[in-house]
Amino acid sequence: MKRLLEYISIPTHRIFTRSQASDVWGWGLRFSMLAMLFSANTSLQAQVKLASIFSDNMVLQQDQQVKIWGTAPAGNLVTVKASWNESVSTSTNDKGQWEATLTTPKAGPDSYELSIVSDEATVRLNNVVTGEVWFCSGQSNMNFQLRRSKGVKQDTMLANNPQIRFFQSGKTGWQVSTYDIAKDFSAVGFYFGLSLHQKLNVPVGLIQSTVGGSPAEAWTPLETLQNDPALKVVVDRWDRWLADYNATDASAYNSALKQWEANGKRGIEPPMPRSVYSIKRYHHQRGILFKDKVKPFIPFAIKGVIWYQGEGNVEWGNEYEHLFTSLISAWRNAWGQGDFPFFFVQIPPYNYSDRFGKDRRLQAPILREGQNRAQALPNTGMVCTMDIGDPDNVHPIIKKPIGERLALIALAKTYGFNTIEYSGPTFKRCSVTGDKVTVEFDHTAQGLVAKDGAAKWFELAGPDGVFHPAIAALEGHKAIVSSNSVTEPIKIRYAWQSAPITNVFNSEGLPAVPFLADTSSTSR
Structure with missing residues (x-):
């Protein structure tokens, strides 16, 4: 303030020359301008502000208590008014922070207005709808844009849909879907949301927060990594x-x-x-992406999360299961919405190269197995992509089936469509008769199918532990597997390679999930 007064002070002469008078006029003009700026700045400081996730066109999770939050001058009364006839008042704390909770109506044809009123100002949000809100996260394959996806030209008109809305981290505000908007959104996220909308006939809000090349530890809260002895290896590696x-x-x-x-x-x-x-690489830091790319959205009410990540952790595939399940649990704890749905994509086939002396080709199937085992957590589900990867491209351009398969899981597990088959065949148990192994599968629908010839990528190993290619005869829900090179099968595996493009499906066209099993036990 002292410097401001010094800046606007004027000479105190009783008699002014013409030049002095001109100086006084100049000082007066400067004073007026500064006064206006000071007034505008004071007004801006006094305004009520919302977290960046709140804007016109947003989707709020339907039929649920949702939190609205922001800032205003300390001690202000803030009232949130919703045009569905609900009003909630709260006061800011000594830091100027406030939070209010509304109960949203079920999704319908109406749009709403939200008014946030403080002692100093009012903010209005228009064209707000209620529906299903999903958080889309992960690395580059979730970030992969719709316009780059194979076959998108035939779906451009489907993207012109006011019932689908997008919010992208780093951009401003919610946007109503048109192709010009959707083309730069996540392809997987778009096709997931489109499938849900077509089946549920309600608005769908998709929040994208993705960073290419990011490892799972960057998305995991730092305190989770530091406080778990089993994750010490991740912490120590970064310190080293x-x-x-x-x-x-x-x-x-x-x-x-x-x-x-x-x-x-x-x-x-x-x-x-x-x-x-x-x-x-900023995005490799432990916990940094949870802090910068997830936490700012909490506690915005969501239905669940879809996740596509794993390539950034292939060097340490054996660590992924515990790291990933810790990430899921930490996100759920932070959001405070219980065990919300967390559905994810198994990494697709790709010929990983060696990196810094580590053979990532050996680690890729181990990481996939860790993803598969993560389904032991409640309310999770995994999409298998072993049929639509590209061995020469870590970013396969076929994204539509992935989004649609994620939607199948959500429809079956979250929205009560119990008759939908949402998974490809999964290993159930095996038994040995002579030199043959009989493998039983779950999720076969009407039975196993091999496309484009005989079933591929089955292998058997004998007491020496060396795996050999095997022949698989598919019979209903079973595969009878044998190899001329193995007379005493001890282990069996399927698609246990870095880049196998598989051809075994169930009758619904969903691919079989890779597995490794010991034939001496009746289950994995």
Whole structure:
């Protein structure tokens, strides 16, 4: 304030020359402008503000208590009025924060207005609807845009649908679906939402928060990682990278890189140390994406989460099951909505290359198994993609079936469509007769089917532990598996490779899920 008064002070002469008078006029003009700015700034500070998730065109979860929150001057009374004849008042705390809870009506043809009134200002939100709200998250395959998806041209008109609404992290406000809007939204998220809307006939709100190349630990709260002894390996690995980066790796690599560039980039480019690779990537930091990309949306009421991630953790596939289930539990605890639906996509076939001395081809099937086992958590479900991957592209362009398969899980497990088959065949148990293994499957619908020839990717191993290709005869809900190279089968596996494009389905066209089993036991 003192500096402001110094800036606007004027000379105190009794008699002014023409030039002095001009100076006084200039000072007066400056004072007026500053006064207006000061007044505008004071007005802005006094206004009620909403969290960024709240805007015109938004979808609120239907028939549920939903929280509305934001800021206003400390001590203000804030009233949230909904045009479905509900009004709730609350007061801001000493930090200017406020939160109110409304009970939303069931989805219908009406749109609503929300008014947020404080002692100082009023904010109105228009064209608000109630329906089903889903949070779409993960890495680049969830981020993959609709316009890049195979076959999208035939679906452009379907994207012109005012009953589907989008919110994208990092962008401003909810948007009503048109193709021009939807084309830059998640393809998987769009097809999931479209399928739900077509079946439920209610508005669907989709919130996208994705970061390409991100590992699961970045999406997991830091305190979850630090407080779980079983996740100590993840914490320690980052600490080791950070120490190596600060000690020698960063300076040595930068020096070598500059020398290589000074030599006209002749020869082999200096290899980037593992520590430099991760430390320089913001989205690899432990817990950072939960803090920046998930927490800001909590406690916005959602029906559930769809998740497509895993490629960023293939180097450590054996750690994924516990890390992933910890992430799911942590999100549920943070949201405070109980065990809400959490449906996810198993990573598709891809020829992973070695990275920093680790053979990721061996780890990929182990990570898929970890994803499969994560279904032991309540209210979870997994989409198998072993039929629609691309061994040469970590971002396969076929996305529509993935969104539709996620919707099948939601319809069956969340919305009560109990007769829908939502999963491909899954291993149930096996038995051995001579040199043959009989595998029984769940989720076969009317039976197992092999497309485009004989069933592929079954393998057997004998006492030496070496797996050999096997022949599988499909008979109803069973597969009879044998190999000329194995007379005493001890283990059996299916699609246990980095990039197998599979051809075994149930009668509903859903692909069989990879498995590894010991034939001496009746179940996995």
